[in-house]
Amino acid sequence: MARHPRSRLLCVLAVLALLAGLLAAIPAPPARAEVEHPRQKWMRDSTAGLFLHWGMFTSPRHLDCATWEKDVTGGGWSPDYWVDEARKLGASYIVLATFHSRLGYARPWPSAIPGSCSTKRDLLGELVKAGQAKGVRVLLYMTDDPQWHNETGTETLDSAAYSAYKGEQVDLTTRPGFGEYSYDLFFEVMDRYPDLAGFWIDNDNEYWESHHLYEQIRQKRPSWLLSNNNEDTPIMDTVSNEQKVGMTPAYDYPQAAWTPMPRLVEADYKLPTTGDWWYDGSDHSVDFRLSTGRYITNAGSSMKSLMAETPMVNGKFPPSQEKFNDFMAGWVPPIKSSLQGLEGGGYMYGGMQPGFWNDGAHGVVTVDRGGAKTQYVHVVTRPRTDHVRLRDDNYRVTRVTDLRTGKAMHFTQSGGYLSILDVTAWDDYDTVFKVDTAGQGLYYSGVxxxxxxxxxxxxxxxxxxxxxxxxxxxxxxxxxxxxxxxxxxxxxxxxxxxxxxxxxxxxxxxxxxxxxxxxxxxxxxxxxxxxxxxxxxxxxxxxxxxxxxxxxxxxxxxxxxxxxxxxxxxxxxxxxxxxxxxxxxxxxxYGYQRSFGRPLPLEAEAHGNVLSHGARRTLCTACSGNLHVVGGELTYRDVNAPSDGDYRLQADTTSAKATPLRVTVNGGEPTTLTVPAGSADAPDSTALAVHLKAGANTVKLSGPGIDRISVSPVPTDLPRTTMTVEPYGVQWVGTGRQTLKVKATLRLDTDDQLDGVELAPKVPDGWTLDGASVKADSLRLGQTITGTWTVTSPDPVAATKIPVNATYRTLGRPQTTTRNLDVRPRPADRTFMREAEDSANAPGSTGLTGCGPCSGGEKVRNIGGDPTAAVTFPNVTTDRAGQHTLYIDYTVNGTRSYQVSVNGGPPATVTVTDSGNSTPRTTSLPVTLQSGANTIKIYNDAEAAPDLDRISLD
Known part of the structure; x- marks a missing residue:
């Protein structure tokens, strides 16, 4: 969990085929993905689990197992405390991680198998029994990895004791030896604790696979679950997605998931927003907004929230975590019916569309897996207005109520949307509406x-x-x-x-x-x-x-x-x-559901509006209210604002071709912007900033057809963009005058608009730029702007970061997005140098990861174990044919090897050894190069190779 070792994607079917002749005595069937199985029902019906990282190295760190156990017991550890705290969270299960590589490989049970810390008190047994009494299941965490065996300077794995027990020499600090040791522990646990719910397994070990461990667990304990971290291993029941970040909004954890329903999926994340996965001596805060948002959006995506808390040595949680648990104990029960035993709506189980809704609103939908007649709309981020509007996916809505209060809500349906109106009471974290429907209709069958x-x-x-x-x-x-x-x-x-x-x-x-x-x-x-x-x-x-x-x-x-x-x-x-x-x-x-209740505010066809200069109401099936106004001018006479200030005005318009939209507020100067080509009878949205006075305002529109407008405060968040600059990675150049070609692209990733876009590098003093900035009047969803330039350095060149800037306006606000091109002179003893992460390379199926001490702050990992997991360096140039020294900067934990091939020739093997995998080291080998461009491939088809920082030549 707190470590990220390389996970081996070894196909169980292939392993069985290769080893069938040697292991025919094991009556194990071939592994296959049991996507749905009766043993999974209890977890499918659950909403959440509690993950506990707790062991000998929980702060204050103990280096002696007996002393740790004494302090655990003396501190008042109680299994009922953990079970009760799990129930506060609405958790149906606990995962106990003590046999963890960063927590001393502690075993909280009196084991007969020597090799690492084992307690005399049966803490695991007590926890299983306490959980049974209160309906909370327990899974045991098992790690595959011995690499942290002496992290503290004290050896935590006892190879001598285990070797004596086995009657043969076994080195527990190696993967095969640790695999054999932990393999025995699986069977000991299965024999001792039949009421355990299963194993939560942190990656795979080759010994387990070659000895058919999982198949034997299936035979011995067919009701137990098998969970695996970050891999979709066929024989496992669940896929657990660990600590995903970077999404917008930050709480929408499922945006990072990659496993489709009905696979059983966990979202595995920490509740403390800082610190380690285990208690490190500090009372780290819990972000209620982030944590409740994850809880709800996971439920709305058929994912289980596996929440990690950090118990202290005595088992108690730090105050911030206890406070959150107490909050959840009161917050969850009123909406429990909308979470437990349900599935995510908008997917294979039916239901309305989740995600971004109107005026900044965001949320999910939950439905019964047997049908979506009753749905729950979870508004996690409330809109900037007093109504929620989401795509109804042609469900005919009959009633809407606020689940917490039971209050019946006004609603309307038309143009493919359900709008829940006049919302005055918003929950701070999740406003839940129970939506009763008469089912889904208006879709063809037999297509x-x-x-x-x-x-x-x-x-x-x-x-x-x-x-x-x-x-x-x-x-x-x-x-x-x-x-x-x-x-x-x-x-x-x-x-x-x-x-x-x-x-x-x-x-x-x-x-x-x-x-x-x-x-x-x-x-x-x-x-x-x-x-x-x-x-x-x-x-x-x-x-x-x-x-x-x-x-x-x-x-x-x-x-x-x-x-x-x-x-x-x-x-x-x-x-x-x-x-x-x-x-x-x-x-x-072939149609849209239609209700005849209260209309949506600010419809174009509303009778209080003024239609002039030939404007008329006409039928528009896809429009709100099934009408829009076309031609002439449309004037709203009563657009209300609570106070003077700038507002976001959204116009839903219809137009088959690009058309100027003219907007005038309170008789002032008109604002004109172009509505892109769309449909003459299906609306699209365009937004602009307008200044309104407190009270009633007059808004006049002309140009395209108008379906409706909406007015809300200007959002504080900005549209999400993606900007790339090539070349990527530090560019190591000679010391004289240098010329580089630069390419940059800006893309708009949200359904919004950027105006006045301009893209260009800004070269520092002494550099010259060839090429003008590129401009676009506007960007809409998915659109890009790209420019290419040539930059030339002074002589001599110095280490420089050249910013590439994208400037634009959103709702009138100027913004800048910047990415840097990092240029550095090569060391004097190198004639060529390139980062492994450089965009000039072909990375295959490898990947990047951060590495603070590495050159450029990144390295390439996941090299080896597969023919595609290779890094190829094209255009490795030299002006001298013959033998050179190739320097390889790497990081590694243990002993691993590269294969290095030059210009497609036979590979040379480079073997290196180190510990920690976080400090760059350098190795070298002689290579024969041709004058000009060469290609160097670094790989290992058979097994995992070291991580790669960069290469260079003498």
Whole structure:
């Protein structure tokens, strides 16, 4: 948990095939993913678990097992305390991590197997018994890794004692020896504690795999769960996602998940927002907003919140954690019915669309796995207005109530949205609305699907079979299209697209593995009556977001619809996700649910508005209220603001072509901005900043069709962007005058707008810049701006960071995004030097990770164990043919080897040894190079190699 060792992705099926002849005596069936099994039911019905890292090295650190046990007991340790605290959190299970590499490999039971700390008091047995009495199950954490055996300078693994016990020499500090030792412990635990709920296993050990450990656990304890950290190991029941960060909003943990339903998934995170995974002597704070948000969004994505707390030596939690537990004990019960035993809505179990809603609102939906007639809308971030508006996915809503208060809420439905109105009481962390429905309708059945490309075994027919266990795969081909045959010419209004939830929603590096979204970005929709002549009815960008995505088509009469996918969000830095489109289901809608209650505020067709200069109300099926105003001028006479100030005005407009939108407030100077081409009968949104006075204001609009407007305070957060600069990584150059080509790209990642965008490097004094800044009037969702320049240094060149700046406005506010190009002169004794993370290299399936002491602050890890896990350095240049010394800067823990091949020649083996894997070291070998460009490949097909910082030549 607190360590991040390299996890070996070894296929259990392949291991069984290789070892079947040697291990035929073990009657174990082949491993396969048991995605759903009756033994999992109790965890599927749960909302959360409590993860406890606690052991001999809990502060104050003990180096003697007996002294630690004495202080545990003398301090008043009680298993009931842990069980009661878990219940406060709404947790159904506890994972106990004492046999942990950073906690002294402590075993909280009187073990008959020597080798590491073991207590005389049966703490594990007491905890299991206490949990049984109160309905809380216990899983035992087991680690695969001996690398921290002497972290404190004191040896915690007793190889001599274990060797005497086994009657053979076994070195517990090696992976095979530790694997054998821990293998024996698994069986001891299974024999002693039949009421344990299972094992939570931190990565794999080769000894376990080669000896069919998991298969034997299945046979011996078929009701136990097996959980695995950060890997989707087929035989395991759960996949646990550890400590994911970087998403927007910060609490939406599922954005980093990469395992689709119905796989049983945990979100494993710390409640203390700083410090180690275990108690380090400090009372670290708990962020209530972050922690409750994770709790709710995980539940709304069918993920279990495995919350890590840090018990002290006596088992008690520090005050900040106890305070949070006490809060949860009162906060969860009133909304328990919306969390426990339910599934995430908007996915395979049905339900309305989760994610970002109106006016800054964000939340999730929970539904019963047997059907989505009753749904719970969890508003985790409240809107800046008094109503919530979300896509209803064609569920007909009959009643809405506030779950905490029981109050019946006003609501309205039209244009594909449910709006819950007049909300005056907001919970600080999660306002929950119970939404009763008459079920889902207005989608065709029997639609036939075809595609321009498919991977064998994943046909286009799976797009419309109603079964989320089947999906279509585009076979890495883009652009690609999906065609839907309605059987006859019929009305069509919507495409509801559920993409495979197998990738995070944003680019990230997790445990050294590059990840990115494999979701649709730019798309087009065409319609045809005969399958030959096609007309475009919609185009745009789809947000990289989880859950069902809905495309409004206007009202089309057609037999065929074709969804053309032009590109995906993922970039080349994450090759495993690049162009890998997978889609679970696509439904074709032929209408929208409609209620006749209170209308949504600020509808264009409202009778209090003034229509002039030919403006008229006309039918618009996809619009709010099913009407919009086209032509002439539309004037709102009563747009209210609570106080003088700037506000965000959103206009939902209809227009088949790019059209100027003219907005005038209180008779002042008009503001004009361009609404991009969309649809004449399906609205899109455009926002601008306006100044309003307290009370009633007059707002006049003209240009495109107007569906409605909304007014809210200007948001404090900014639209999310992605900016890349190439070359990436420190650029090591000679000492004379140097010239470098620079390329930069800015992308808008949210459904918002940037105006007045300008992109350019800013060179320091003495440098020159060739090339002008690039500009764009505006950027919308998914759009990019790219520029290339040449920068030239003075002579001599000095270490310099060249900022590349993107400036823009959002709602009138100026903003700047900056990325630096880092240039440094090479050491005098090097003729070539390049970082492993440099964008010029081909990284294969390896990944980046931070490394403070490393050159450039990063290194490449996950090298080796697979032919694709290699780093290839092209264009390694020298002006002298012949023998050179190649220097390799690396980090390693233990003994590992590289294979080094030059220009495709036979590899040389380089073996290195060190401890800790955090301090860069240098090794060297002779290589023969040709004059000019050379290619150097660093790899190890057979096993894990050291991490790589950079290479250089003499």
């Amino acid at each position: 036939k699907a075809s595609a321009s490309a498919s991977r064998t075994g994943f046909p286009a027919a799976d797009l419309t079979d109603g079964d989320f266990s089947n999906y279509w795969d585009s076979n890495a081909q883009l652009p690609v299209s999906m065609t839907f045959d309605l059987g006859a010419r019929r009305p069509a209004t919507t495409l509801a697209v559920n993409q495979r939830e197998w990738s995070p929603t944003y680019a990230r590096t997790s445990f050294g593995r590059p990840e990115d979204s494999a979701r649709i970005k730019d798309y087009r929709v065409r319609a045809s009556d005969d399958g030959r002549a096609w007309r475009q009815v919609r185009s745009g960008a789809m947000a990289s977001a989880r859950g069902v995505r809905l495309i409004d088509l206007g009202l089309q009469y057609t037999r065929y619809l074709k969804l053309e996918v032009l590109n995906l969000w993922g970039g080349p830095q994450a090759p495993a996700f690049l162009n890998q489109l997978k889609v679970d289901e696509v439904k074709v809608g």
